[in-house]
Amino acid sequence: MWVDAQPNPLGPVPGTSPLRPPVPFGRPPISGPTHSGHMNCPFSGVRGSSLPTGSEVLNPDPWSCFIRRRPMPVIRRSTLLFSLVTLLAIASGCSDREAPSQPAEEGTLRLGVQMSAESWGASAPISHDLIRIRAIGSGGVVLRRLSLSHSGSLSQDFGPFQIQVGSEPVTLERVEVEVVGGSAQSRVLWSGVVHDVTLEPGSVKQASITVYPAGQESRTLSGISISSPVEELGIGEEFALSASGQEGSVEGAFWGSLDPQVASVTGDGRVRGLGVGTARLVVAAGTSSDTLQLSTRERAEEIRITPDSLSFTHLRESRRLSVEVIDFRGERIDAPEVEWSSSASGVVQVDPDGRALSRSAGDVEVTARVGARSATIPASVVQTPDHILVLPMQLGVQLGQSLALNASVRDRGGERIPSATISLATGDSSIARIEAGERIRGVSPGETTLSVAAGGLERTVDLAVFAGDPAAIQLVSGGGQSAVVGEQLANPVRVRIIDGSGFPVPGASLEWEAQGEGIVEATGSSTADAEGELSVHWRLDVIAGPRELTAGLGELETLVIQASARPGAPATVVAIQGDEQSGLVAETLPESLVAEVRDVHGNVVPGAGVRWTGSGDGHNSPTPTDARGRSTVEWALGTAAGTQNMRARVDGLEDSSEEALFTAQALPGPADAIQITPAVLSMNADQSRSVSARVVDAFGNRLPDQAVSWSSDDENVASIAPAGTTVQAVWEGQTEIRVSSGSLEGQAMVEVAEVLPNGSFEDNEGVGSSTFAHWVVLLGPNSPRDWFAHPGGPAPLSGRSIPSPPTGTVAALVDQGGPGYSLLYRDVYIPSAAQTLEFDLFYDNSYSDFHTPESFTTHEPHYFENQQFRVDITDPTADPTAFGAAILATVFRTDVGDPPTTEGVFITVSADVSAFQGQTVRLRFGEAVYLSHLSAAVDDVRLIPGF
Known part of the structure; x- marks a missing residue:
């Protein structure tokens, strides 16, 4: 089984360090940071044997110990000899996955192995290489097999390792070293061998081994050659090279590049172009090698960017760019790594994936670079206004203050367009106006709209103008007026409400109080207008004198307005x-x-x-x-x-x-005169009038109880008894009546009118006129001529000579031919003093005689003999032409046989009329003519008194 290396619990081996391996045979220590480790091998003979620094034991089992190095960078250069000193400790009983060999004799042997590698060129590092070291004794018995994990440089020393064999020297047939790698560490990359190594107990033996590329079998090669499928290699292009050997195997041959900056080659012979130039490529196996020179060039011949230009209408707009790469063979190739750049990344930024992003307005060039080749396209960012942003959406400005608008023109991406010019306009300039093109000033309280326009765009937002808090009340106008009590002042009282900055406060209301029973009425709105002003009508009370009106608002100082109440109109x-x-x-x-x-x-x-x-x-x-x-x-x-x-x-x-x-009682003064009332009496004959007399002071005030005596200057005109009181008119004329009291005397004028006015016919409408004052002219039917005023001389119709009037300038003349008649008459009052009627008469009859029937008719039913001139006193109530009883008296008449004329003169006719005193009678002059002409004239008709 495999186990990880653990630190040696017994401490380091003498002559070693827990942090780095011992320095064998006087070689300098390896520089750089290292790690130390120890392997406990159950068959090593020495517990806690030291492992190479940076190594770990993998899968230790009863038969083998596997030491793996952690990866380290490897740099290999052509003609560079790397030395690897491997200190191999061969433990008794350890074999390469075989049953352990027979134990050697007891003893302690120490073996150090120094390995050097010879190479041509450089190849890519192989990770997790294994260094396999085998110590083979006589008869081919493997005395010790050790596998070390390795990555990076080979020039490191390992060992020494202690082994326990016996007390006698041991001669190793050979010590083999192989560096394996590849998939599952199955490929031998390097190999070397040293023969006849004798180990002395208690001493350290150093063996130098030179390793060559490939396995042990490659040492039999007598030659090797390289073949390439292309003569030129593009940068980034890869091809597989092949190698062939003579009299030996090329398996595991080493591939390297003497010009790694131009081309690289992998361990299995794949070459890749890296830079422009000529690359020397090496293959080596055993002691044989071959070199191939391969030209490299830019693979990309032409780069095409799609699209061929960029136009951005707003910031933060993204466009994807792509490139098409044409190689030097004219073929489209997959674009290797493309390097994108912008001439001004602050305007357009391009990321490694070819995504172009607009960042600010401007013009730039965007470049795509593949190797040494590049292509450039123009790009422009012109922000197109998309909308106008106004913050906040509802604006408010204090009355009298100005506000800078926070408005900006934005593109579609919402980014501000600094170059855009904004124009402002308010919906109602009486509420708010624009100043200096960019500030909003509150003019009057209210709500309106604000229009923000730019680049063909327009945005409308609500705008409110409000006032500050009231701080004072000011009198604008209307103070010091004067009006009649109970009446309204001629001009309204106008006040202004202002805030602390002196600006008007619209919408505020006041508390008004008029002195006495005065009345205050708002002229319009009861709240302040846009100027902070409001006005009221002040109707004074009914008390004359100084009056006061107060205006108050909360805690503000009360404003007192003075007025003078004048008395009303006189009543x-x-x-x-x-x-x-x-x-x-x-x-x-x-x-x-x-x-x-x-x-x-x-x-x-x-x-x-x-x-x-x-x-x-x-x-x-x-x-x-x-x-x-x-x-x-x-x-x-x-x-x-x-x-x-x-x-x-x-x-x-x-x-x-x-x-x-x-009122006052005025008392008369001393007697000064006597007054008669009336002072002038205008009377007709026989008329009586009352008169009175009083004694008066200088101003005509009557003094009571004063005795008086009356008299008349001419009693034929008027008379009065001494006791007075009545004046009696006697005859026409003027006189004075007198009254006396003591030494005082008074008089009054009495005027008695003519008893028969216009008896001389002077009051007419002119010569030839038939109109006489007080007289009536009556012309009979079909009569040719009536009475008229005539001054004397030839008659107009008959041509007869008429004498001159005896009185005045004219007489009343009738001059006609028959048949016909004409009357001249008047009603006359006969006064009591009248005695005789007199008048002057002229007539001239051209016919042979007179005929005097009791009628004026001359042609009914046939021509009637009626030729006469007569003067009658008749009943004034009868018909003017009446005869018979109507005639009270005949004063004059021409009769048959009378002379036909008065011989060219006027004669005087008189008659006693005393019988008619006190009566009104009609005096009628009449003429009837049925043949020829009869002319008659009358003048100076008069009454004569009897005294």
Whole structure:
């Protein structure tokens, strides 16, 4: 069985170290770190025999001891001779997996073996080589077999090992050394032999063995040669070389490369190109060797990268690259190890597997290198905006403050694009605005949106502007106003609520308190607007004077707003002093008049214009009230005796209840004159009028109980009894009536109208006019001509000569041809003094005679003989053309046989009318013509009194 080596419990063998083997025969110690071990072999004869440093015993059994070296690196060079000194301890009874040989005689022998190797070139290290050493005695008996595990350099010394054989010298036929390797350590790589080694008891024997490639059987070779399937070898390319021998076996031949940097060769002859150049390859077996020169070159002739360019649109984007390698034979080959690189790995990084990763914007070149060959493709990283990242998603900025937006443009991989330009816009600039293109300033509280745009992308996020905590209340406007009591101030009171930084606080509300019964009403919202401002209407209470309004908010200092309450419009005037006095007319009362103006709430009204009106010396021009709302005047009574009133009023107050009324008793002054009322009397004859007389002072005030006497200057015009009171009109004209009292005398004018006005026909509408004042002209049916004003001369129709009027400029003329009639009449009151009616008359009949029927008709039913001129007094109620009973008296009439004319002159006709005194009668002038012409004229119709 196999066992691991254990440290020697009995301690190191004399002359050795537990950490390194003893130095045999004066050789220098092996440098470098080593490990020591010991093998307990039941048949070694010496318990705790020392093992080579770094060795371990594998599968020790009763027949053999196997020592294996731990792997160590091997470097072999051509023409380099390696020496291996093996100290072999052959224990009695140990054989190579055979029954133990017969024990030797007792004694202690020590044998040291020094082995050197000769090689040509270098081959790849063979792991876990075994060094087999056999000591063969006479007759071919294997006295000792030892297997050592080995890896790495062969130039190490082993031993000495003690063996126990006997007391006599022993001659070994030979000592064989083989280095085996390969699969299951079945291949002999090196071999050597030394013959006739004599061992003396108690001494150390050193034997030098030179080992050659291959096994013992290769020593019979007389020659060896190499053959290759190719003349050129590509780097990384492998081929199998072959060797043939002469007169011997080449099995286990050694392969090596004298130019290992150009090509390597394995132990079984597989060559591999490593670098450009010429490689010398060696095969050796026994003492025979051969060298082959083989050219090596880059195998890859052309490298093609797929894709032939890279374009990245975002960072951290990955693309897989592949290469196609064409060798110098024009064949596509599997790509050996490809070395990838980037001209700027900070832009594009390529890993060993050809995965390209974009890291930053820019342009680079990506290179694939296979050996000495390389290919390059362009690569660009241009970050394409994919989305805009805004953090946080909901933004808030304090009113009056500005906020730098944390926004960035990102590519599809979510990486920031530093070169992207971002533009900002708010949905409502009255809430928030953009400053300097990148900061958001809160303008007014509220919510809006923020639009973030870049590279054709746009992102909208919610934005809220909020205010800080209220810190103070400021008056903006509306302080120091003045208004009428009970009325609202003209301008709202506006205040601003600010935070500790002086910025407005929107949305805050205040507690308002108005002095007295004042009323505060919000103008709009009861909370502060975007400017932190709010306003209220302040309606003052009804008390005049300074008033206050306070605005408070929590623990903040209260803001006091001042206003002045003016009295309202004058509503009433109150008498304060000077009422119910007495004094002589036109004199000043002893006490001044004082009136106070008050508004509807009872506040006195300064500066109100009081207009004093009434009896006496008023003050029609407004007199302003003083600070107490009072107006003071002196009252000089009027000239009218009796109760006098003085009113104090303010313009605009129409109701007498709103004015102050002062009364005073004005007493008449001394008698100064007598007054007759009326002073002028316009009367008609027979009319009576009452008159009165009074003794008055200088201002016409009547003095009671004064006796008077009456008289008339012309009693034919008007008369009055001495006791007075009635004036009797007698006849037309003017006179004065007089009254006396003591030395005083007064008079009145009496005018009595004409008793028969316009008797001369001067009051007309002009020559030829048929209109006369107070007279009526009546023209009969089909009559050719009526009465008209005529100044004398030829008549217009008949052509007869008419005399000039006896009075005035015209007379009333009728000038017509028949048939027809025309009347001129008027109603006349006959005064009691009237005695005679007189008038001037002219007529001229062109017909041969007069005919005077009691009618004015001239053509019914046929031409009727009616040619006359007449003057009648008739009943004023009858028809103007009536005859018979209607005629009260005929004053004048032409009769048959009368002269046809008055001979070209006016004649005077008179009649007694006393019978008609006090009556109203109608005076009618009439003319009837049925043939030719009859002209008649009347002038100066008059009544004559009987006195």
